[in-house]
Amino acid sequence: MFLFNKCQKSGCQLFAVHGEDYCLQHVDNPEECNRRLIQIISETKVLKDLNSSCINTEGADFSDHTFMVCNLSEGSFINVDFSNSSFDLCFLQYSTFENCNFTQTNIKYTVFAGSRFINCDFTDSDIVHTNFLGIQGKDCVFNDSDLYYSNFTSSKLDNVSFVDCNLKKADFVNSSRVSVSFKYSNYEEARFQQDTPI
Amino acid sequence: MKLYFHFAVVGFANTYLIGPPDGGEAILVDPGIMDKELLTLIENNRYYIKTILVTHHHISHVKGIRTLKKIYDADIYSFSPYILDFPSIPIKDGDKFNAASGIEVEVIEVPGHSSDSLVYHIGGMVFTGDVLAAGRAGNTKNSFSRALLLRSIDEKLFYLPDTTLVLPGHGPPSTLKAEKMFNPDIKLLDTSE
Numbered sequence: 001m002f003l004f005n006k007c008q009k010s011g012c013q014l015f016a017v018h019g020e021d022y023c024l025q026h027v028d029n030p031e032e033c034n035r036r037l038i039q040i041i042s043e044t045k046v047l048k049d050l051n052s053s054c055i056n057t058e059g060a061d062f063s064d065h066t067f068m069v070c071n072l073s074e075g076s077f078i079n080v081d082f083s084n085s086s087f088d089l090c091f092l093q094y095s096t097f098e099n100c101n102f103t104q105t106n107i108k109y110t111v112f113a114g115s116r117f118i119n120c121d122f123t124d125s126d127i128v129h130t131n132f133l134g135i136q137g138k139d140c141v142f143n144d145s146d147l148y149y150s151n152f153t154s155s156k157l158d159n160v161s162f163v164d165c166n167l168k169k170a171d172f173v174n175s176s177r178v179s180v181s182f183k184y185s186n187y188e189e190a191r192f193q194q195d196t197p198i
Numbered sequence: 199m200k201l202y203f204h205f206a207v208v209g210f211a212n213t214y215l216i217g218p219p220d221g222g223e224a225i226l227v228d229p230g231i232m233d234k235e236l237l238t239l240i241e242n243n244r245y246y247i248k249t250i251l252v253t254h255h256h257i258s259h260v261k262g263i264r265t266l267k268k269i270y271d272a273d274i275y276s277f278s279p280y281i282l283d284f285p286s287i288p289i290k291d292g293d294k295f296n297a298a299s300g301i302e303v304e305v306i307e308v309p310g311h312s313s314d315s316l317v318y319h320i321g322g323m324v325f326t327g328d329v330l331a332a333g334r335a336g337n338t339k340n341s342f343s344r345a346l347l348l349r350s351i352d353e354k355l356f357y358l359p360d361t362t363l364v365l366p367g368h369g370p371p372s373t374l375k376a377e378k379m380f381n382p383d384i385k386l387l388d389t390s391e
Contacts, residue, residue: 006322013361015322049200069201089203091363093376109203113332113376129205131332131370134380149210151370153333154380169210171333171369174382194334194382 005051015051015071024054041065053091063101073111093131162187199301199321201365202239206230209258211367214325215239216301223248223298226272227318227325228367229262236262237269248298252276252286253327254312259367277307277314289316291354306354310347311336317355323363324355324374331366332376335383348383 005016007023014023018037027033037052038060045064051071058078065085075095086106093113102122113133120140128148135155143163151171159179167182167190174194202215208231215236217224221244229236229250240247247270252260260281266272267284274286275297289295291307304319308329315336318325328336330351338344360375377384 013359015361089201089371091373093373109205109370111371111373111376113372113380129370131372131376133333133372133376149369151332154382169369173333 014053017052017054018050024052200243201323202243203365204236204239206233206236206258206262208261211258212365212369213262214365215243215245216320217243217245218299221245225249225251225298225301225303225320226266227251227365228253228259228327229266230258230260230367232262232265232269246270247272249303250274251297251303251318251325252281253317253325253329253367254315255281256312256328259327275303277316308347308350308354310338310343310350319358319362322359322361323365324358325365326355327367330355330364330377330381331369332364332372333369333381335381351384 007014007016007026008021009026012023012026016022017024017033020027024030024033034055037055038057041047041062042060046066047070048068053071054074056076057080060080062085063081063083067087067090069089071091073091073093073095077100078098081101082105083101083103087110088108090110093111093115095115097115097120098118100120102120103124105125107127107130109129111131112135113131115135117135117137117140122142122145125145127145127150130150132150132152132155137160138158140160142165143161146166147170148166149169152175153171153173155175157175157177157180161181162185163181164184167185167187170190172190172192200217200219204213206213211230213229213236214227215224224245224247226247247266250263250272252274255278263282263284274281274284275289276286279286279288289305291305293305295303297303301320306317306319308315308317311328315327315329317329335347335351338347356378358374362374364372364374364377
């Protein structure tokens with residue numbers, strides 16, 4: 001599901017944030033709007049069609065939430081707890097995630113392209129059909145996760161662990177991998193070379 | 199306008215349902231399979247399928263039409279005048295028409311993966327079929343088709359805004375900005391010019 005409302009500012013291609021006619025960059029009071037959006041997310045366990053692009057948050061508890069077709073792109077998330085949450089057809093591209101807890105999450109058909117992950121934990125998660133194109137991942141853990149059809153093309157991974165993961169149809173083409181472990185994972189079923197058909 | 203997604207386990211293909219927020223006549227893009235889950239998705243949201251958009255004729259994108267046509271009196275739109283022996287409304291590059299519930303659809307012809315490949319531009323989204331997926335351009339049979347496909351993507355899709363959502367026939371969604379920045383096939387195009 002997705003309600004498409006563009007920002008009313010002439011020439012702006014971003015979507016209007018929840019409850020406003022403008023994107024977070026063009027509302028009258030961006031700080032107040034940012035605070036209101038974080039409060040809405042914190043207090044609402046099931047979120048549908050929410051656009052909160054460009055939000056900044058630190059230390060928030062977004063655990064046990066359901067995000068359905070939400071736009072949280074170009075945001076900054078520091079020490080945020082997303083554990084036990086689910087993301088369905090969500091957009092979180094070009095965001096920064098530092099020290100975030102994604103353990104036991106259920107993520108599908110979601111876009112994280114161009115995002116930066118530092119010290120994030122995705123252990124024991126289902127992360128299927130998810131777009132990690134061009135991400136920068138440092139000190140991250142994906143252990144015991146299902147990464148079916150997820151795409152890490154052109155990503156830069158440093159000290160990232162994929163131990164005992166399902167990598168069927170996962171894509172690592174053109175990725176840079178330093179200290180990356182695929183121990184006990186079916187990396188044979190993943191794609192690492194550009195000319196290998198899926 | 200609302201968008202719903204369905205994964206067809208046969209052919210590992212994506213089907214998209216687009217309709218008004220409160221139900222009514224809706225669009226299906228590439229019904230690769232018509233199963234109980236897709237029927238539930240349509241009916242629980244009070245939709246009636248009035249338009250079927252076909253990106254290309256490959257079976258993993260059209261197989262569900264046989265069952266769909268038994269349930270819904272839907273118009274099929276494709277490059278070819280027939281899809282699985284069902285008459286289809288032939289469309290071509292640059293065509294614009296109002297589909298179910300008046301939703302405006304723009305047709306973009308992007309040959310290369312197959313001779314009948316179409317991309318549908320609806321709102322801020324492009325439904326790319328097998329032309330462009332996250333991190334890769336579509337498969338082609340030879341180097342000529344490859345060059346044609348990459349050039350067509352560059353000329354016909356990349357003029358759209360970077361925020362345009364890419365909803366492919368296989369794999370996860372993406373955005374045009376992400377494809378321009380991180381798709382290695384597209385980078386090949388940059389270096390060849």
